[in-house]
Amino acid sequence: MFEGILIAGFGGQGVLSTGQLLAYAGMKENKHVAWIPSYGPEMRGGTANCGVTISDRPISSPVVSEPTVLIAMNRPSLEKFEPAVVPSGLILVNSSLIHIKTKRSDVKTVYVPANDIAESLGNGKVANNIILGVLLELTGVVSTESVLEALKEVLPPKRHNLIPINQEALEKGRQLAREFKAS
Amino acid sequence: MFEGILIAGFGGQGVLSTGQLLAYAGMKENKHVAWIPSYGPEMRGGTANCGVTISDRPISSPVVSEPTVLIAMNRPSLEKFEPAVVPSGLILVNSSLIHIKTKRSDVKTVYVPANDIAESLGNGKVANNIILGVLLELTGVVSTESVLEALKEVLPPKRHNLIPINQEALEKGRQLAREFKAS
């Protein structure tokens, strides 16, 4: 197995930490993992992205230049990275903030109104975990359990109260994805 | 022909300019010439020396590490450079200031009371030209005429009045050397 996942959006959307969570979960499952952020002054514009590679072979370059999965949290990210996705790859579009469609016809695209669903769960900040849930369901790259385990290690104890809501968001995302698969 | 001449003494004894004069004279005679001073903080001690090479072949290194002639204007210079002189080389000792003898038996040594003679000529500053005269007579490396011609070019016009006394010093030196040769 090999997944090169690119997560991109604004700063503040939890893009980097979502990627780390995924990498951590992969590590828990004894897979080879690597995480790498974009860095440097391009960040000034307020955009942020990171690449996560999860594989059962050693990872050559951690840079995800040809993602198998793109998670686009905002419009500029979708426009910028859409062309790089491998044929028959997957694009997850945060349709709460992105009101356009992808131009690629050779990839699978799922539109997830992540912010709206998150708000409906009562916490706009878990939009990233909604979309992460979708990813888990569609790719099976790691299990929900590994993600939750990773979350426990990544979050400082005093913020463990946030675990249930995150778990709920992941579940919600998986459920959405199942519906999508069914449809 | 090849002469590697090392001239050494205190700063202020005209060591560097005597060397340049010699090089200039050699150039006038279309010989290959090179002049090089010692440089750097060793000068702090007040010593100065230069090497002059005059040859009918192109000159490889201008550094006179194995002089055919040593002109020692003061005692430290004699002590320092005496061992480097080539066998059957020539050492000219300024015996006005140096009251010791050379230790070498395989070289020719001439003791020239240069300062005393210069004073007797009425100008202590021409001690270097006394000894230069000796050198010219003993080695024939360049002619007196070339030296005088060089002097004209090296001295600024307003100091050309010094030429006669310098000429006198050179002649005096040559004469001394002839006496030495005769003896």
Place this chain on the structure above:
Amino acid sequence: MAKVLMKGNEAIGEGAVRAGCRYFFGYPITPQSELPHYLAKRMPEVGGLYLQSESETAAANMVFGAAGAGARVMTSSSGPGISLMQEGISYIAGAELPCVIVNMIRGGPGLGNIAPAQSDYFQAVKGGGHGDYRVICLAPASVQEIIDLMQDAFDLADKYRNPVMLLADGVLGQMMEPVELGEEKFVQPPEKPWAATGRKKGGPKRLINSLYIVPEECEQHNLKLAKKYAVISREEQRWEEYHLDDARLVIVAFGTSARVCKAVVDRARDEGMAVGLLRPITVWPYPTGVIKRIREKVDRFLVVEMNMGQMIEDVRLAVEGARPVHFYGRAGGMMPVARDIFNEVKKLYNGGAEQ
């Protein structure tokens, strides 16, 4: 012990602390900033010092002072900052002081950019400063190896009283990978009787110095250094071999580009081509021995670098014309892509253009 996910830059910091380094002097620069950030927090926890210098020039000379005083000390920078340290590094090497210098290479020349590159290879291994001196250069290819090599770096520095440089780039510095940290053991740096810490009455006078005003003495000093470098060259060559045994085509690459080349070797093997990888871990001393050993057994070499061709000279010096040595490079902060290298390999393997 459990693995943790760690950033390369932070791994350098943690590796240094675990190797007993207690002094860091440096000036911020991308892409190594997380290292100062990490040590600014971490050093006080272990009673150490993180001091931000006014420039890289000053940092190198603070390192000179601290190393002369006997400390395990390090600095870190990238491209322009490393250039500014060249005078200091020459002095450190001349005075035979142990220290570790991290260089997270970025695109150049000039201000260039902050993307990953290997274009400071020449500067690191041939000596960007003046005079005949050598810096031991280590080139890790993973976060785990960073941790491991930091310990070696300080040990080698002390063993040979010589600066050691860790060469990496923004990819290695920014990426997170699982690492095994191992037991945190207290490392007592070795005794340094030569360190100038204050002269005991009747004791020897210590002088930290690189001035030898008399050429004869300076030559002796150079000969002494050369002897030391010869020992290091003999004893400390390190490399990784990957499928070298039966390789007909050998890729030579270090650091980040070697990671990519490993994938290329895998793919080539999948397709039945006898391709191997030689990954120098020390780029000075260069693992010349292994190349000389294998050069007659292979058909050709392919050097892959993230620059316009620098390490290839060391490979050619080792191959000595015995076999063709080819080059594939990306420059200016571009990462080589496995597919492109693979195509190059395929072309060459099937008897592509001779050199």
Place this chain on the structure above:
Amino acid sequence: MAKVLMKGNEAIGEGAVRAGCRYFFGYPITPQSELPHYLAKRMPEVGGLYLQSESETAAANMVFGAAGAGARVMTSSSGPGISLMQEGISYIAGAELPCVIVNMIRGGPGLGNIAPAQSDYFQAVKGGGHGDYRVICLAPASVQEIIDLMQDAFDLADKYRNPVMLLADGVLGQMMEPVELGEEKFVQPPEKPWAATGRKKGGPKRLINSLYIVPEECEQHNLKLAKKYAVISREEQRWEEYHLDDARLVIVAFGTSARVCKAVVDRARDEGMAVGLLRPITVWPYPTGVIKRIREKVDRFLVVEMNMGQMIEDVRLAVEGARPVHFYGRAGGMMPVARDIFNEVKKLYNGGAEQ
């Protein structure tokens, strides 16, 4: 015209002035001080500027500014000072600015001493600064050649928009030799439409820059530079051949050490040995072509340097194992002595120790 006796350092200054250089920025250092002294007097005579900078770092960057403004400009230093200029040189090369940098090499590493040496060869020709860049390096061997090469230096700099370095040492700088100065002709430096002198309304905007934040663009910039360097390598190799035609043993040496080697060749020829000398005048681009051309015709090479062995790598890269390449060097400011080299030659000529 009549010959005059001139010091090497002064010849550099006079040569620069005659080549149309009107700006000198620099910081004093032995053994090149006579050059600033000379220019401090001479520049005002020709309406030029001698400005003493606060450091070599500043000098390199003043040169950057003046070159960007379109001037023929130079600086000069030695060992430690040249090391301090490495960042600036990398920027100058990256921004493709023409200028001349004089390096009167002294003994190293560190403070070393001020005696003549060639131990900054690597720094000069491989690039002591960061990034993939090249500096054209000229190595004169006499005061006359200094005068001649200064004109070439400025012309090459402008032709290729590239820094040019003059490599010499204290012997060449301090010695006086007869020189033919030739007519003083007024040199009008070429038009430089790229110079940033103030933008005319509606005219093109000029930018003096080495930053390429996007890796793709930085790579393009590197490829453009590489293409230029390839042209220089092809077009500008210069060397002197001395009794090469029938030589069985070829000495390779540059600058001061080549002078000594010439005497060695003479002596060897006197004794009936077919020994020749190859004297690179450009050390970058290295005269690789001539070595490749002769390598099969000779028995062996002997590289003579005033360092621990640096240029020998370029010779070996050109010889490619075809013949043994031997080394004779003196270090730390010591001059090689003709007799010693001759003994080495004799030993090798009669089939001495293989490499």
Place this chain on the structure above:
Amino acid sequence: MKKVFTRPESLKDIPFHYCPGCTHGIVHRLVAEVIDEMDMYERALGVAPVGCSVFIYNYMDFDMYQAAHGRAPAVATGIKRVLPDRLVFTYQGDGDAAAIGTGELVHAAARGEKITVIFINNAVYAMTGGQMAPTTLLGQKTTTTPAGRDAGINGMPVKVCEMLAPLDGSAYLARVSVHNPKNIVAAKKAIRKAFDIQMRGDGFTLVEVLSSCPTNWGLSPLEALKWLEQNMIPYYPLGEYKTPAEVGK
């Protein structure tokens, strides 16, 4: 209706890359406005630093240079000596000018170099991720002073105008701020004065602009301006530290 406020011609019509509310943009505009008003577009030459404002070379519409970190005053010296009738200015951050470039700054001032330094004091190294600058205030948290700047380790913040004032070559030194319109107007006046004095040939001129970095201070743009006013100005008093009347005193 007449346009009473519009983009100066010397400023290219492209968006800045700066973070929301970053005052670098304000200072860029002021410099461009002054050059317009002095009608110096064709004779202006700017030197960009390394720092967040490195891309000022793209924004200014006239000829520009990009200097190595801290070396802008040396680069400007080279330019000005070759082209003495041009208006030459550098634009430098506090890391650039007050840390790595201290030598070049001090000696440009000492030589009385006829250039203007626009010195942006935002109390951090912004571009590289918010590390301590020489101008970081005591107690201020940065990525390299996680517990706040400690005088015992890092010393006290450097006051650049005060340090340069004793140098006889400095002709005009002023500290201004851009945290509100009134101060923005004053800042522009100071820049104009510096440029005028430069062109008159009186000597070295520098305008220190207290500036905000919301991103690295971890504050909203409005909070950042308040923080600047309440914390920076008391330690870095605004005003003119040297005017030509005092030159040579």
Place this chain on the structure above:
Amino acid sequence: MKKVFTRPESLKDIPFHYCPGCTHGIVHRLVAEVIDEMDMYERALGVAPVGCSVFIYNYMDFDMYQAAHGRAPAVATGIKRVLPDRLVFTYQGDGDAAAIGTGELVHAAARGEKITVIFINNAVYAMTGGQMAPTTLLGQKTTTTPAGRDAGINGMPVKVCEMLAPLDGSAYLARVSVHNPKNIVAAKKAIRKAFDIQMRGDGFTLVEVLSSCPTNWGLSPLEALKWLEQNMIPYYPLGEYKTPAEVGK
């Protein structure tokens, strides 16, 4: 009879390499005497510069360092941070400290580095052959100002004590001279005070010593001292520019 004047123990009994009448020797002796008197021989660490006084490392009998040109304050910082209870001083010329080493000097002062800089102002780069220093007086002829220093080209001489005084980290700054016995006694007192303040941990200390260079000034040793008194002291007034009471003011 009792010896009332004899060689300090901290000074090795070998001849100096300095020119006749060069006052470097006097200052060396004063430093050694103070270290003897403070009984700090075993805890003293000196940093030699590049300049005529580079060989101070041979003359001082205790452990020494030789630093790159201008970098002695950075080297001293490295030493002092590792060995905070030692007496750490640098000995630097005006080229070393006030030109190439400006950044290191200013920032050692700004950080309040607990070291002492003995700063020898002899108005030239002596070791390299008498070139202009930042401290060369206006009109003074040197090998690189053959027509005398011109303010229009080279600016005005740099006053180091005055420049460092505004930095809050500097604790003690004094300018002294050694051109006659009275001033030599005062110079020694200043060095003692600086060392005491360093050991008390109050901050950065510097003693600027006006010193003669007969060789490069082209004067006899006695004329040189007269020249110093008549030309240098008026431009470089003697006195204390900062004392610990003022720290943090």
Place this chain on the structure above:
Amino acid sequence: MGKALVTFREDRCKGCKLCTAVCPKQIIKMADHINVMGFHPAVVENQDKCTGCALCALMCPDLVIEVAREEKKVG
């Protein structure tokens, strides 16, 4: 009064709010929608109240705002 016009170049606005704080008429508000860069841009709610004082424009770091005003009649 009311003889002034402020124009906001919405796509350049980064939503920093600096203009809102300095408007003496308090007529600048942040829009609910986001612009191409993803920021909530500043907008003028009541153009009529604008005096053309240009304080907003003076404060805006991103040159979003242009201000025009009826010219004062002389005398």
Place this chain on the structure above:
Amino acid sequence: MGKALVTFREDRCKGCKLCTAVCPKQIIKMADHINVMGFHPAVVENQDKCTGCALCALMCPDLVIEVAREEKKVG
């Protein structure tokens, strides 16, 4: 008076004359002969006049001079 002894280490003297200028008794002179380094060394002409004030030693850059003095009796 006269209870003092100045000792000049002749071979270390560089003949700079700084000592001669400061001696309040004007008893330091430059010798006619030269020392090993080639300088005319300073010598005391009239030791008896020496007060042991040590000004000469204070001034000497080359530590040529040692001064001894009869200890003052207390009380």
